Amino acid sequence: MLTKKWLAQLPIGGIQQVIPVHGGDINQAYRVRTTQQDYFLKVQPQ
Numbered sequence: 001m002l003t004k005k006w007l008a009q010l011p012i013g014g015i016q017q018v019i020p021v022h023g024g025d026i027n028q029a030y031r032v033r034t035t036q037q038d039y040f041l042k043v044q045p046q
Contacts, residue, residue, distance in 0.1 A: 002030055
């Protein structure tokens with residue numbers, strides 16, 4: 001699961017919303033909405 005600690009390490013600011021995106025088998029995927037634009041984030045928890 002994506003944690004606040006991980007989000008704090010991202011080189012983007014103004015995060016407003018993090019939305020899980022389904023469909024991946026190995027990685028977790030999220031749509032990250034900021035005040036400027038949206039991002040697609042893949043996370044490999046290991």
